[in-house]
Amino acid sequence: MEVEGVKEEVKKMKQDGTKISFWNDIWVGVSKLKDQFPSLFRLSSKRNGWIADMGVCNENGLMEWDLGFSNYLNEYENIQLQTLLSLLSGKVFDRSKEDVIQWVHSVDKVFTVAEGIRVMLSYNLVNEVDWLNIVWNKFVPTKIAIFHWQTIQGGVPVKEVLGYRRCLRDITDDKCGWCLSHVESIDHLFLHCSWSHKIWSALFNWWNVCWIIPSNILEFSLEWSNGLGMKASKFWKLIGPVTLWAMWLARNELVFNGVYLCGS
Numbered sequence: 001m002e003v004e005g006v007k008e009e010v011k012k013m014k015q016d017g018t019k020i021s022f023w024n025d026i027w028v029g030v031s032k033l034k035d036q037f038p039s040l041f042r043l044s045s046k047r048n049g050w051i052a053d054m055g056v057c058n059e060n061g062l063m064e065w066d067l068g069f070s071n072y073l074n075e076y077e078n079i080q081l082q083t084l085l086s087l088l089s090g091k092v093f094d095r096s097k098e099d100v101i102q103w104v105h106s107v108d109k110v111f112t113v114a115e116g117i118r119v120m121l122s123y124n125l126v127n128e129v130d131w132l133n134i135v136w137n138k139f140v141p142t143k144i145a146i147f148h149w150q151t152i153q154g155g156v157p158v159k160e161v162l163g164y165r166r167c168l169r170d171i172t173d174d175k176c177g178w179c180l181s182h183v184e185s186i187d188h189l190f191l192h193c194s195w196s197h198k199i200w201s202a203l204f205n206w207w208n209v210c211w212i213i214p215s216n217i218l219e220f221s222l223e224w225s226n227g228l229g230m231k232a233s234k235f236w237k238l239i240g241p242v243t244l245w246a247m248w249l250a251r252n253e254l255v256f257n258g259v260y261l262c263g264s
C-alpha cells in the first residue's frame, strides 16, 4: 500500500546525484524543490530529471546548472531562479558514492518498522476525499461539475494560471479585474476577492448561515458538500458549484467585454 505523505518521511541523501530527482525529492531544505519553486518547476523541461541531469561540475569543481528553461524568464521568475541558485551554491557530488535514502524521524536516519507504523497511524487515512459526493453528484449539471472539478485541480485559466502556462499577453497584467490589487488566482477570484465575498455574504444571509470562507477551493468544496453543519439538501449541493460557474461567467464578461457586474 502506498500512502501519500509517507513518502515525505524519507529524505534522499545526495552523493552522486544519479538516483535523486532534482525537483521531486527532498534534498535541499525541508521540502521538494517543485514545492519551493512552483513557477520554475512548471517552466522546466526537465521536470523528471535526476540531479546529475541538471548540472555538470566544471574544472574548478563548481557546479554549472542547466535546469531546462527554454523560455525567457520574467523578472519574478529570475528572482526565484537566483534564490534557487543560491540554495544550490556549494553543492558538490561525490561520484564514488551512490545516493542513499534516509528516514527523517530517527537520529541515526535508519528506518524501523515500529517507527514506520507510528508515523502511518498519525495520518488520517480515513479522511479521503469523496469526489462523487463533492463534485460528481447527480444534482449538478455535468458542464458545471466539470468546471467545479477544474477549479479544484487548478485548471481554470485565471491570470495566474495563464502566467504559469506562458499564455498571458502582458505578464504585468496579472491582477484581479474586480479589486485590481491582488493577483487573479483561483482562490482569490472565487473566494477571497472583495467582489466574491459580497456574493457569498449575500448568499449566506439569504440562507441565514454564518461561515468563514476557507483558504482554498478544495476546503470550500469539502465543507460546502457537508452542508456547513446543516443537512445538505439537493438544492444546497447545487448552489455552490453554480455560484462558482456564475462568477466565472461574470469574470469573463468583465475581462473580455468590459461589463462590470457588481455584487452589491
Ligand SMILES: [Zn+2]
Binding pocket: 176, 177, 178, 179, 180, 181, 182, 188, 189, 192, 193, 194, 195
Ligand atoms: Zn480581486
